[in-house]
Amino acid sequence: MKFWQALKEAIASIAGNKTRSFLTVLGIVIGVGAVIGVLSIGQGAEASIMGQIESIGTNVIYVFRGNRTEDVTNPKYLTTADADALANRARAPHILNIASVLSGQSSVRFGDESAQTSIMGVTGNYAEVIDLKLSEGSFFTESHITNRSSVVVLGPELAERLTGRQTELVGTTVHINNYPFRVVGVAAAKGGNQFSSPDMDAYIPITAMQLRVKRQNVPNAVDFLLIQAQDSNSIDEAMHEGRTLLRASHRLTSRQPDDFTMTNQEDMLSIANSITNILTIFLAGIAAISLLVGGIGIMNIMLVSVTERTREIGLRKALGARKFDIQLQFLTESAMLSVFGGLIGIGLGWLLGEIVGAVAANSGTPLVPEISLNSVLLATLFSLAVGIFFGWYPALRAANLEPVEALRYE
Amino acid sequence: MELTPQAVKPVIDVQNLTKDYYIGEIVVRALRGIDMQIFPGEMVAIMGPSGSGKSTLMNMIGCLDSPTSGDYYLDSLRVSDLHDDELAIVRNQKIGFVFQKYNLLPRIDAIENVALPLRYSEDTSNMRQRAEAALESVGLGDRMRHKPNELSGGQQQRVAIARALVNQPAILLADEPTGNLDSQSGKEVMELLIKLNQQQNTTIVLVTHDPTVALHAQRTIQLFDGLIKAPEAIA
Structure with missing residues (x-):
């Protein structure tokens, strides 16, 4: 079977069972929504902090008392x-x-x-x-x-x-x-x-x-x-x-460490950068766990779907479908489901970012959530991968059904 | 067999075919050495009580299952030791299935159901036209856009026959084709099969336990305990 035919069948099958399809992908929707939302807020926060630090001026060096990396007794x-x-x-x-x-x-x-x-x-x-x-x-x-x-x-x-x-x-x-x-x-x-x-x-x-x-x-x-x-x-x-x-x-000898710390704006930028990055990655990682849960949800429903459609699989095999054809059909379906969920999730994440941005603006902290093309592409590809990964086993089960057994299934 | 000229090769040639099933430790010998030949243009009924092995034989003829031993030539092609995917191609190209329960996909309309085997073919050109032609040949040219649940049982079975014919197979394999139909619809479906056999010379193998259906066939093969029972030919 040609790929576009498999795609058409997958869409027809998903559209033929809208409520169930939606509930199936809800986990993916929430997972992708959370990841996209966190990333957009994180990027917005980063831009906001960067803007603040840059507004100080790019050629300023701060000097503080004490040394933050080495132990210094009684810094002057x-x-x-x-x-x-x-x-x-x-x-x-x-x-x-x-x-x-x-x-x-x-x-x-x-x-x-x-x-x-x-x-x-x-x-x-x-x-x-x-x-x-x-x-x-x-x-x-x-x-x-x-x-x-x-x-x-x-x-x-x-x-x-x-x-x-x-x-x-x-x-x-x-x-x-x-x-x-x-x-x-x-x-x-x-x-x-x-x-x-x-x-x-x-x-x-x-x-x-x-x-x-x-x-x-x-x-x-x-x-x-x-x-x-x-x-x-x-x-x-x-x-x-x-x-x-x-x-x-400060009359320090060459063996004594500095009893002061100098940082420039670039250092502060990179520190702020790495702090927001770590926070963003940490939160996005937690959010990504729900993607995993969403993927398991898809696998669950695909397994149910394979059982429900055992006769159909048997029929398709009798009509000449090879293992690959059946596998392609179910894999396409789970991948499409997951990608649909991912796309809805991107919308949800955007909404989440906008809401947080509005709340932040109201409380006097300017934060413009940013959704980069990269995170959209990443979310789409990731949900595709989740769909293929968690659809693999159900699809394989479908493909390996014996035609005689499958046709006899009530 | 003497009625058939030597020059014509059988479309189905089964030699000493056996099939064993294992249920746990117990061996069930479903087929115990079947020899059978069916020639192009024949309409043959396979009969037998339940447990006689007729379903198993049908699965073998339909290339849905592989025999334990013996040879099976379909349209001169040795299919008894083909792999799963090769068998799928044979089923797609050489065999048209008609099932007792029609087995139409409920989500799609008549013409898409008929076109289904074409999707698994090498040649996917003119799918729509070929499916239309097949539906017209079973007299359902005006029902192409109907979904299965909008058709009567007889009409559904005719859609299934159109689907079986769409790839112009070597044989039409019908498993209790009238088993789910009322007598009027059953009669119409049998008339359609006879017409296909007589006018288009389609080779038809009927698996049935209904003697009145078997009467329409040119000859009947009786199965009993995994073996063919006595005289093969009936007038």
Whole structure:
């Protein structure tokens, strides 16, 4: 029998028993739907996180205290002195700018409204380093830093929350940790993700931070440093130079490991990438188990179908069907069933992704689910494979029926 | 046999055919040495009580089963030691089956049922036209699009006969063809078979236990305990 005839018969047979066919493939529908849904949400989440990290700027290196891969006892605090050491044009020609950051949680009050949020004590070039744009006013300057001025740049969402507006705020006063701060600017929206929302932050001079918000036991300690490389191509050189200078600044001998950690955006991208990938694969793997269950469902019904159609098989053999013809017929049927289920499942997965995306958007986390052509092709091929794998045994049973016995079957 | 000229070769030539079944340890000797020849254009009835081996013999003639020993030549082709798939081709090309219970596929209409053997043929050209011609030859040209459950028993059996004829086989093998029909429909089906035999010279082998059906045949072969009983030829 020609393949297209087998295909026609399979479709006729599936269509001839719609309810049962649908119930048979329900397992595949749910399995493929779950896999596609998880993959689309995973890819959407990945894109969202990538976008966030990329929005920081592509040529920024983060320096944290301590070493995450090697054991270091008593790592030195990072201080503003380290930042000064890094600002060495002669020995670090690839480093453009260094910003120090000391952050903490505090209350911010405007009139009767107040909010608990992250206060970022930063140096004057911070805005330049992370490419922070202002929608009004200007970022504080070196003189503000030197004078420990009580000035603040508000994140747009924070401004909105406190004052109900994002404009005409320069010159007004907010209270941070109950100290009055004069607003000098409002940042432009940067967007947020599930890990941080810079639009809710308030930026003040690092010196004011030390004085008014976060008293430090170690003088001039900072939480982290940001190194801006000349451009995205000189990241590696800038990291190397920075590391050499920091080791010298911390007086580390050549046998001592680094007592600080440097990561650049690419590292963070790849870490975030691998985290979302692992999560996606893990969830998709769990979802794939239901595909297995779906396949067993198909095998079950195909076995019933073979028994039900024993006489038909006997007749077909009497009329000249070879073993191969019978096997092809049943295999085509189970494969078609499974592929139909897979196609419905892709639709279901798309729907699932859209729903999760809508829920996420409603709760303030932008997540656009993405269904790649690859995952659609993969799901289709996988359900085809499931159909063939689980249809094999029933088809073989049908093909091996003895014509005499099969014709006699009641 | 002296009535048949030596030059004509038998279409069915069975020599010392035996068939043993095993039911557990017990051997059932269903056929114990059958010699039989059927010539082109003959209409022969095979009769016998139940358990006589006539179903087994029919399965052998129909190439649905292989004999334990002996030779079977169908249309000069030695089929007694062919493999399953080779037997399938022989069934498709050389044998037209008519069953007691019609065995039509309920999902598909008359013409598709008739075309079914063509799907398993080498030559799949003009399937529709050939199936139409076969249906017209059994007088059902106006019922092509009817599904089996929209046809009477007699009509269904005529569809089954059309299906048996569609590949122009060497023999038509009918197993109790009127067994499920009322007497009027049964008579019509027998008349159709006789017409095919007389007008188109189709070789027909009838397996039946009904003497009135057997009367239409030119000769009757009586089976008893796996052997052919006494004189083969009846006037």
